[in-house]
Amino acid sequence: MLRILHDTKYDFIRYWKQAAVITIAWIVVGLGFLAFHGLNRSIEFTGGTLVQLQFHQPPQIDDIRAIVDQAGFPNSEITKFGSDTDYTVRAQQHGGGTAASSGASSDTTATIIEAALTKRYASNVRFIRSEFVGPRVGAELSRNAAIAVLISFLVTLIYLAVRFEWRFGLAAVIATAHDVLTTFAFMAMLRLEISLTVVAAILTVIGYSLNDTIIIFDRVRENLRKQRKESLRDVLNRSINETLPRSVLTHATTLAATLALLFFAGEVIRPFAWIMAFGIFTGTFSSIYVAGALLLWIERKWPRPTGAEGKGAARAVAEDRRRSRTESAVASR
């Protein structure tokens, strides 16, 4: 039987302070990037026109820029899309001047850009796709994306409150909110573009991280029922250690699938794969270091009544408090 990390006894909870420093630093740096560079939103959110082109021979980027400028769309963004021969041209919606105001913009911008480039490059250029998004659609999408994240939190909170207990639910949801923040920071650092696909990726990370947290909490719940003479802190540590082999293996398979997407599925899906790859790390991190520590903190802040209900947990928490008192007593001596 091949076994890794079997029967480990790491004291994960002990390092919660270090973990907190690392993760807060990460988020602060990410927000710094965000403040400096601004949010890189895709045209789905900003509105505008995007044309993707494929050239047979690599073109001069300045050349494309000049043609697009001349066609009446100065300040268009021209970027390489993956290889040397793929480019995207992104024009603001109102670049065309009078057309937009008469409500006629639609895809004329794309047509004009295509015509201008065909004139210069003839058969050297091929149009892969074009997109036009009106400003109202973009605003709506941003709102819907935010609503989707919030609702998924709420739904999860309710589900966990029913299946476990509100303390567990709260800890899991805060840990997951932490994942959203670190993922945002990661995107800001890599300057990934926020598109609909990326929103889907973030929600997948939320699901994945919750998955992980729930599996550990499930173990905690089970161990608490066993009525051992153990503090909550020890129960948490033991539960994380017991689920460690599972975590390692599942993360390995998911990471393998994600890496396959990252390297072999093409440019369009790459931002999605990047976020998922990072999500696996942050999801694992938050399940181990954030969720557990939060649960401890919540239990201390709102101690449960010592009744028949949740007897094991109450006893563990009481044990916790007793031990921390003796520890401080030892320290003061």
Add this chain to the structure above:
Amino acid sequence: MSNLKYRIGLIVALCIVSIWALFPRDVKVRQFGADGVPRDVVQRLVPLRKGLDLQGGTYLALEVDESKQAIPADKIPDAIDRALKTVRNRIEGIGVSESVVQKQGNDRIVVQIPGIQDPERAKAIVQQQAFLEFRITDKTQALERVLPRLDQVIRDKGLATTTAAKGTVAAPTQPATSKGLQGLLTSTDTAKNAAKKDSAKSDTSVAALPTGGPFSSLIQQSPSQMPGEYLVDADNAAKVEGYLGLPEIKAAMPPGKEMLPSNDSTSLQGKTYKLFYVVDAKPIITGEALTDARPNTSPLEGTIVQFTLDNLGGRRFKTETGRHVHDYMAIVLDHRVMGRPPIIQGAIGTSGQITMGQGRDIRDAQDLALVLRAGALPVPLRVAEVHNIGPTLGQDSINKGFRAGAIAIGLVVLILLFYYRFSGALAVAGLALYVLYTLAILAGFDAVLTLPGLAGFVLSIGIAVDANVLIFERIREELDRGKTVRTAIDEGFRHARPAIIDSNVSTILTAAVLYQYGTGPVKGFAVTLIAGIAASLFTAIFVVRTFYIIWLNRSRGAQTLSI
């Protein structure tokens, strides 16, 4: 033992249903040849619908254009419902197979036209609005009074100095909304048409209007006595249209008036002029009330389209035209005046006609009648979103997606076999069924496979083994405690179940939210994720368990388990 029979029976039955659901079948596919004529071709295809991003095609989102007509918010859903029927009729009219026309939310229509067959034509027909209005031309000469103001606006914008350059920019940016109809209606040679007009008209010289500003110098008073009619040199028509589209110019127009181009032109002294009309901004009636429209020819008026209004519209039309006897009524289609406004001789009831003029092809009248009939959109629509995906990108995405999927499955299988040996092999067999079931669910629910969906599927393979991993780790723990193989397997499954269910339900909940608030490809992603989780729960908990039971029965008294 009988328990086992039922288990195997269920698994096999599901396999048969899945294979049946996925079995390639004959599908009629409509293709357009080089000549643009559609013909149906029978192809054998696996019944998995590919999204536009995978097969190429055009996606359009339309919304109510309130810049042209204010509509109370509570009326929009109803208007969209009616517009939906119109757009659907039109799309079905061009006969692209598998096109989708549906409502999104309360205020949007989504049109999906798969395959790059004739996207330009489809787009033209959808965007064609056929928004019909009847408006009274201005008889107060209001435009003359504001001309200095209009000139000033143009000067302030700094457009006057670069008139030549601006002219070229303005030309292609004419309202695209009228592109379709304009193409239909001005397809006859303008010059030829104009020459005919010319002979019928008195030959008066053209007088420029008093001021010589950048705007007013382009516009000339019409020699005819029709109120509100102006002439613009055909070469400058595009520029004037561009100017008229500027919000500043719109604001500077006389209150309640609007200046619109006509699809008609006239020629004087060998020069061609485009006609422009100043009309009331508020229509006396819109095409909402239109019930029928038929093309016809009349010896006196040439090609005409006769239309009928419903009773309510007819009544309103009668009172309004009654109030405006001896005024000229412009027939405005998609913000463009059709022909020369006729004079109102007396109150008009439920039927009237649009005169297209002598020498106009009867086909133009047929097309106009068709668009009006099939119909006139109840409200003007504006294109809010267009996605145009070429077929090469789609094919490329499929190829790469499948390659990534194959590599992902390969890696996962390797990890499972390497780490869990025999039990891993059982999990791999379960995984094979998982892939089969998931694809069958997608085919069965007629879900659309999108690129993010493909990614979701690949990803769910990685996650799918999680349930098995949880179970296997539990079995190992039970074996560590010295339990027999049989009990360890039983206990392992039993203890792992709550964790598996709780964690997967929470993922399904997130995916459901994604489905509710996502659009297009993201919805596809949510669907594949949900289908994948459902299939993985079944295969991990039920199928792999069954495999164990079979194994235990065949090797009775097994002392060790390869896990």
